Amino acid sequence: MAHVVLKDLVKTYGGFKAVNNVSLTVNDGEFVALVGPSGCGKTTTLNLVAGLIPITSGDIVIGDRVVNDLDPKDRDIAMVFQNYALYPQKSVYKNLAFPLQMRKLPRDEIDKKVKDAARVLDMTHLLERKPRELSGGQQQRVALGRALVRDPAVFLMDEPLSNLDAKLRVQMRSEIKRFHQDLKATIIYVTHDQLEAVTMADKMAVMNGGFLQQYDSPAQVFAHPMNMFVASFIGSPAMSLIPLQASTANGNTVLTSAEGWTLKLSPRNARKVAGATTKKVVLGARHSTIKLHKSAVPGSIPAKAYTVEPTGDVTFVQAFLSGAIVNVSVPPTITVAPDEQIWLEFDQERMHLFDGETEMALKAD
Ligand SMILES: Nc1ncnc2c1ncn2[C@@H]1O[C@H](COP(=O)(O)OP(=O)(O)OP(=O)(O)O)[C@@H](O)[C@H]1O
Ligand SMILES: [Mg+2]
DSSP: OOOEEEEEEEEEETTEEEEEEEEEEEOTTOEEEEEOSTTSSHHHHHHHHHTSSOOSEEEEEETTEEOTTSOGGGTTEEEEOSSOOOOTTSOHHHHHHHHHHHTTOOHHHHHHHHHHHHHHTTOGGGTTSOGGGSOHHHHHHHHHHHHHTTOOSEEEEESTTTTSOHHHHHHHHHHHHHHHHHHTOOEEEEESOHHHHHHHOSEEEEEETTEEEEEEOHHHHHHSOSBHHHHHHSSSSOOEEEEEEEEEETTEEEEEOTTSOEEEOOHHHHHHHHTOSSSEEEEEEOGGGEEEESSOOTTOEEEEEEEEEEOSSOEEEEEEETTEEEEEEEOTTSOOOTTOEEEEEEOTTTOEEEETTTOBBOOOO
8 A cells, every 4th residue: 555645736627726736645554535515626636646637736646656647557546436337248256357357467366356355345245246236335345346456556436435325325334444444545535425524534635615624533623623614514413603793891702693692701712712803703513512491591592493303312403593503402302392482502612713704713822
């Protein structure tokens, strides 16, 4: 396996920058997810690494080689796509063997590689079947197997699970994760599904509009989103973002809403707000950090329940606050009715504060 370095990578189409100065390092054996909304440049980035499209500027290093000008076949990579692109007339065995025959490997070596891959992916019993005799998940496993037999330095995967139904997707998610753990493979995995990225990857590269927004472990990105985009994209239901005005009097910093309520900040949060470029501050809170009360408690803010969504384990309540939608989760034993008056209490230790102008997270020091 090998590490991959992207350095100031740019791809323009006409005047449009699909990939905008992306720099990141994927360490040897690491599973990195490129994640972001549709059109943010994930596939373009992956295709640049694969060599399927030429770069506009920057560098791509795989292992110890700069591969900018190498053909895909010379980059020592294997790709797995959303549509498995299997040969319909060939058996699973022949689908796996074909790329190796093209490389003119000896027949017994091909046989060993195919059987090894089939064993790793638990599909030895499927080797004689044709793709049409396989389920979607099994077909996806064959596509993985075809990448595996090539023994590449890096696996590149573009939304490999998005053609599968929800249940199979969850199952294949853990299979790919297992595949990574067993092989200690270097994997770059594109997905628009933040949950896939969070659950599978060692690190996630969150992209938006061609820019890399944040590159870190899922836990770190979840706990410390750099800006409002990352905060709202990672986590489900999305983090609530409430626009407020900051003011300080007599040593106390408060956030005031257009509706008239105020929230007094802890000293640490007040220090964060002191670094804002203007008085505009956005309060961010994840659903699990907001307490819902049926009557006023000190520090709580009045709101009205808007929708109530029981999911079995937990009930999600949406409320409007200062023009923003706020998601709160409560145990299923608590019943809330739409339009019911409720009070919300924010956790000062776990709230996020953003600069309303720059949309960047505010820091205490
Ligand atoms: N050949 C092309 N010519 C012009 N623009 C392109 C071309 N390929 C991609 N783009 C544009 O570049 C941007 C990034 O596209 P890309 O396919 O990388 O997005 P993505 O993040 O993979 O999205 P999705 O989640 O929908 O697959 C999009 O705005 C797209 O329209
Ligand atoms: Mg794509």
